Amino acid sequence: MEIGAYSFGDTQRNADGTLRSTTEAxxxxxxxxxxxxxxxxxxxxxxxHHTTTMPASSPGxxxxxxxxxxxxxxxxxxxxxxxxxxxxxxxxxxxxxDAISGGGxxxxxxxxxxxxxxxxxxxxxxxEYDDLYAQKLDLLMAINNAETENVTWSGTVRPALDNLAxxxxxxxxxxxxxxxxxGNASSSARAGQLGLPVSYGIIGxxxxxxxxxxxxxxxxxxxxxxxPESLKVSVGAxxxxxxxxxxxxxxxYPGWHNLNVEMGRLRGWPAPDKRAYLAQADAPGAxxxxxxxxxxxxxxxxxxxxxxxxxxxxxxIGGIPQEQxxxxxxxxATEVKPRVERxxxxx
Amino acid sequence: MDIGAxxxxxxxxxxxxxxxxxxxxxxxxxxxxxxxxxxxxxxKPAADNALxxxxxxxxxxxxxxxxxxxxxxxxxxxxxxxxxxxxxxxLAGKVVIDAMNYWSxxxxxxxxxxxxxxxxxxxxxxxxxxxxxxxxxxxxxxxxMEPDAAAPGTADRRALAVxxxxxxxxxxxxxxxxxxxxxxxxxxxxxxxxxxxxxxDIFNGRLxxxxxxxxxxxxxxxx
Numbered sequence: 001m002e003i004g005a006y007s008f009g010d011t012q013r014n015a016d017g018t019l020r021s022t023t024e025a026x027x028x029x030x031x032x033x034x035x036x037x038x039x040x041x042x043x044x045x046x047x048x049h050h051t052t053t054m055p056a057s058s059p060g061x062x063x064x065x066x067x068x069x070x071x072x073x074x075x076x077x078x079x080x081x082x083x084x085x086x087x088x089x090x091x092x093x094x095x096x097x098d099a100i101s102g103g104g105x106x107x108x109x110x111x112x113x114x115x116x117x118x119x120x121x122x123x124x125x126x127x128e129y130d131d132l133y134a135q136k137l138d139l140l141m142a143i144n145n146a147e148t149e150n151v152t153w154s155g156t157v158r159p160a161l162d163n164l165a166x167x168x169x170x171x172x173x174x175x176x177x178x179x180x181x182x183g184n185a186s187s188s189a190r191a192g193q194l195g196l197p198v199s200y201g202i203i204g205x206x207x208x209x210x211x212x213x214x215x216x217x218x219x220x221x222x223x224x225x226x227x228p229e230s231l232k233v234s235v236g237a238x239x240x241x242x243x244x245x246x247x248x249x250x251x252x253y254p255g256w257h258n259l260n261v262e263m264g265r266l267r268g269w270p271a272p273d274k275r276a277y278l279a280q281a282d283a284p285g286a287x288x289x290x291x292x293x294x295x296x297x298x299x300x301x302x303x304x305x306x307x308x309x310x311x312x313x314x315x316x317i318g319g320i321p322q323e324q325x326x327x328x329x330x331x332x333a334t335e336v337k338p339r340v341e342r343x344x345x346x347x
Numbered sequence: 348m349d350i351g352a353x354x355x356x357x358x359x360x361x362x363x364x365x366x367x368x369x370x371x372x373x374x375x376x377x378x379x380x381x382x383x384x385x386x387x388x389x390x391k392p393a394a395d396n397a398l399x400x401x402x403x404x405x406x407x408x409x410x411x412x413x414x415x416x417x418x419x420x421x422x423x424x425x426x427x428x429x430x431x432x433x434x435x436x437x438l439a440g441k442v443v444i445d446a447m448n449y450w451s452x453x454x455x456x457x458x459x460x461x462x463x464x465x466x467x468x469x470x471x472x473x474x475x476x477x478x479x480x481x482x483x484x485x486x487x488x489x490x491x492m493e494p495d496a497a498a499p500g501t502a503d504r505r506a507l508a509v510x511x512x513x514x515x516x517x518x519x520x521x522x523x524x525x526x527x528x529x530x531x532x533x534x535x536x537x538x539x540x541x542x543x544x545x546x547x548d549i550f551n552g553r554l555x556x557x558x559x560x561x562x563x564x565x566x567x568x569x570x
Binding site for chain 1: 367368369372389396398399402403428450454455456457488490491493494544545546547548550551552553
């Protein structure tokens with residue numbers, strides 16, 4: 001089982017609650033990825049986000065920088081919002097990062113995005129939401145699956161490619177392309193049919209309730225003739241690790257509170273309720289917040305339902321202090337990961 | 348199509364669900380558990396949804412839209428920007444639950460709703476002009492529906508609001524909601540549904556019937 005982290009960037013806050021700079025947030029994210037590599041974490045995902053509080057807008061640039069500064073960790077987007085970007089550009093950026101990484105460490109995760117900031121930002125119409133996503137995913141796969149540098153593709157959302165070179169090619173020929181979904185059943189079925197690995201973003205509710213979706217994914221894949229090896233499941237979730245459960249709960253709460261105040265303002269949620277936080281932070285809730293023992297046990301518990309091969313946590317939300325994030329990453333790599341391996345070996 | 352229906356005996360009426368997203372499938376699972384015969388339809392042919400329905404909502408049936416619409420109750424749970432793709436003709440005369448929300452931060456601005464002061468369900472009702480619309484299920488998260496469902500009489504049972512202009516339709520929807528596991532509070536006419544749309548205190552708040560009644564009364568006083 002691979003253990004990892006993901007981030008949308010997390011802008012720090014001053015004591016009076018005002019936001020510090022997004023420049024600092026980007027530097028902190030870079031530092032966190034380098035630290036994760038040194039600590040022994042298997043994966044770091046950079047999620048495309050376009051808000052002042054979460055400013056990781058450019059996963060390709062961040063991953064290229066991180067590829068040069070790391071040696072072992074796998075790097076990916078979590079996710080790239082492909083509907084409003086150009087798949088040619090995404091592929092080129094990630095293939096470039098792949099070359100810099102030495103080859104084989106860079107992945108793309110294609111997603112829709114849970115917010116719609118990118119539509120006005122890049123001038124797309126929400127009415128084309130489904131069509132943009134479907135066609136651009138098709139193009140991204142066409143580029144990745146091309147036997148040579150030259151790609152031919154046509155659709156309606158972007159000019160056609162008529163035997164045009166898309167370079168560089170990835171070191172190993174292809175990049176892993178994952179499909180991100182938050183639990184819509186048809187997305188799981190589609191990922192299976194396409195033979196793409198699926199990445200579940202589980203941010204609320206009991207994660208083991210995703211078991212039927214993983215089953216649907218594998219059965220839809222098998223029905224479409226996809227090989228079992230191509231059908232992989234990963235899980236991204238909120239979480240935080242500290243030496244004790246109490247410390248983890250206390251450290252993660254202010255960030256959770258800040259994030260939910262902001263999201264509540266945007267989405268019309270009520271004021272965040274600490275009881276809801278505490279409920280989610282205990283099994284079988286959605287947040288992997290706890291001591292290394294507890295987080296490891298919960299990851300292994302979910303593995304019994306989903307058979308996932310990677311579990312990665314978003315730990316930096318709402319201005320979590322950088323030193324606490326780095327400690328959580330250290331614990332995830334050096335304490336949680338070995339426990340997960342030990343528990344899985346006992347099964 | 349009646350995938351999965353063989354081993355299932357419905358003891359209540361038939362419920363059609365338009366939309367196999369997270370909301371539609373959660374309501375479907377609760378309805379199957381409550382003993383309803385459940386038919387789920389999307390914009391795709393029934394056969395394309397068969398595997399999804401079999402695995403994600405065992406006991407429900409994948410159906411085409413006209414068949415799902417021909418049910419005792421119909422739940423519309425499609426992304427709101429697609430509301431006009433729901434056939435008004437097929438839902439004429441039907442009791443229809445509008446479980447949708449206008450939530451611009453996730454759906455983007457939709458001109459029909461942005462330019463309209465009415466509740467989103469009134470805009471939907473203007474499209475489904477011959478249907479008997481009741482607004483409900485929109486103020487509970489899809490991932491909360493199953494954990495929060497509880498038997499009638501359970502202490503602190505979560506409550507859902509209903510709003511609609513047709514008292515008999517509301518009555519039938521209330522019976523359905525109670526069977527699925529929630530108390531019901533009548534918020535008033537369809538326009539009153541604005542009191543539990545996104546941005547309100549009630550939206551997504553976990554409230555029992557007393558708390559919900561109090562909040563609804565408060566919103567009427569200040570409205």
